[in-house]
Amino acid sequence: MMVLADRVALARGWRRAFIALVAGAIGALAMPPFGVFPALALSLTPAVWLLDGTWKSPSRAGALKEAAFIGWLWGFGYFVAGLWWLGAAFLVEADQFAWALPFGVFGLPAGLAFFPAFGFALARLLWTPDSWRVITFTLGLTISEWLRGHVFTGFPWNNPGMALGQNLWLMQTASLVGLYGLTFLAVAMASAFAVIGTGKTARERWTAPAFALVALAAMVVFGALRVPDGPVATIDKVRLRLMQPNLPQDAKFNPANREAIMRRYLSISSADHDGRPPTHIVWPESAFPFLLHRDPASLAQIGALVGRNALLITGAARMDQPLPGEQVGKFFNAIQVIDGRGSILSSYDKVHLVPFGEYVPKFFDALIRAVGLRQFVHIPGGFEPSATRATLTVPGLPAVAATICYEAIFPGEVLPEGPRPDLILNVTNDAWFGQTPGPYQHFAQARLRALEEGLPLIRAANTGISAIVDPYGRVVASLPLGTEGVLDSDLPAAILAPVSAQYGRFVLTATLVICLMASIARHRRRVSPI
Structure with a gap:
């Protein structure tokens, strides 16, 4: 192990670049749908060793540049391996977008890689020759991940914390620290194994990995104790029906096929399953290739479907009335609530x-x-x-925190201002990405929001994964990716707001500040040029 660590640290030129790229790509195996957490250790351990090797740089500025370049290469490998499926969207209308596929598959990862580049450079700025550098490295990467989730509107997809955010017991820690807290823990535990190959004594080599394993075991125990043995209570007089049409995002989804699309939706949604009629039918994002609110015939068909005792909640594009002098109004990606008369009762516009x-x-x-x-x-x-995130009012349901598509991937941002809602609704259309890891990753992130907020999740997706998730992150019922059908279920009740929902940002900030101060102090006392 020590020989391997030395060889990685001393690698230069194309060998260093190759190790960084491959190490980053291996880390993507820790993300959904694979969920191989040890892959994150195999990814971050050589990253620490590569940073160890920057001590030979003739100047501090040179060392920081080397560290940033290593971080960029690591990030590029990580994001290409984890987000390659974005290329599928460029093939939906291949005649128009196929030529730009490389920009999506490689261009976006190239841009996102600047965040870990910053994180690696920040860590190298405070680097020390002892085991504490694991915490310094964790600090740098956690800060860079927080920035990735917020800068330029944010894109926290495949955050390293998701390596711990898939297993039911491990993910319960998110109820205390949220996604970015999971990121801190995941990076710290995964990179702790780097000291096995660099410690000068047995104590130095094994203390950090031992702490990592103890922390992992503690998370398992906490999760096992937190998850109740039985199901949570359900909301009275609510029966949900989620419709998953599995409609491809191609030429079939166009205004010329509006009648065929409506027939398909109505046929699937009206199927009788367990004899219990639904009170609320949910259709996915942008379900129509036309403006539903301007199509009386389609609204009448929906009204006939739901009748007097039910409502439809559906994704649908809508357009405001044009202003004087304008030919068309502003378009919004919306969720609309429709009753048995075909009337739109309320609406939510995507933020x-x-x-x-x-x-x-x-x-x-x-x-x-x-x-x-x-x-x-x-x-x-x-x-x-939309200018503000508003609560969606749905008769017969508790207050709804509505999210459309990837709005559900932003921790701490899914709830509107004001009183806490009692459920999260997510409608989405992942047909753009076909049978790839993308829809699995999207669902995993939406599921973690339910756990962080202590709220049930209703998720209707065009091609899947549609599901009902309880406030503990347990999947009550689901429809697999790439299938057509309906999902009938009761609605789980919310639980008290977890610590992460109330104090998650304070816990994260306090942790990072303490670690930063400690890293600065230890760096000033360092005795090695590393």
């Missing part, structure tokens, strides 16, 4: 839009249009974001 998917950021607008591109959705000018 956090997908850059380049639902709109083109103004900074890139001229460049994108110069090369003949547009956002993926066929909406003139793209969608407009």
Whole structure:
């Protein structure tokens, strides 16, 4: 082990680059749907050794540049291996977007890799020759991951904390520390094994890994004790039906097929399963290739489906009335609630839009249009974001925190201001990404939001994964990816807000500040040029 650590630390040129790239790619195996947590240790252990090797740089500035480059290479490997499935979206309309596929598969990872580059450089700035460098490394990578989740609208997809956010018992710790707290723990435990190959004594080699294993065991015990033996209580007089049409995101999904699409939705949704009629039917995001609120015939068909005793909750694009002098109004990606008369009772407009998917950021607008591109959705000018995140009112249901598509991946941002809702609703359309890891990763992140907030999750997805998740993150019922059908279920009740929902940001900030101060103090006392 010590020989291997030395060889990695002393690697230069293409060998160093190759090790960093491969190490990053291995880390992606810890993400859904694979969930191989030891892969994160195999990924971060050589990353620590590579940073050890920067001590030969003739200057501190040179060492920081080397560390940043190592971090960029590691991040590029990690994001390409974990996000390659984004390329599937460019093949839906291949005649228009296939040529740009490399920009999605490699361009986005290249940009995201600057975040771990910053994290590695920050860690190297405070590097020490002892086991504490594991904490310093964890500090740098956790801060960079927090930045990735917030800068430029944020993109916290495949955060390293998700390596611990898939197993039911391990993920319970998120109820205390949230996703970024899981990231701190995951990086610390995974990188602790680096000292086995660098410690000068047996105590130095095994103390950190022992702490990591004890912490992992403690998480398992906490999770086992926290998850109740039986199901949680359910909401009276609520019976849910989630419709998963498994409609491909291709030429079939266009206005010319509106009648066929409606027949398909109505047929699937009206199937009788257990003899208990639903009170609330849920359809996925942007379910229609037309403006539902301007189509009386379709609204009438929906009204006939739900009758007097039920409601439909569906994703649907909507358009405001155009302003004077304008030909078209503003478009919104929305959720609408429809009753038995075909009337729209309430609506929620998406706040956090997908850059380049639902709109083109103004900074890139001229460049994108110069090369003949547009956002993926066929909406003139793209969608407009809602100014505020509002509670969705649905008769017969508790207050709803509505999220559309990837709004559910942002920890601490799924609930509206004001009184705490009693459930999270997520409607999405992952048909863009086919049978790839993408939909599994999306579902895993939405599931963790339920646990962090102590709220049940209702998730309706076009191609899957549709599910009902209880406040402990347990999947009550689900429909697998790539299948057509309906899912009938009762609605689990919410539990008291967990620590993460109330104090998660304070816990994370306090932890990072303490570790930063300790790292600065230890760095000033260091006795080695490493």
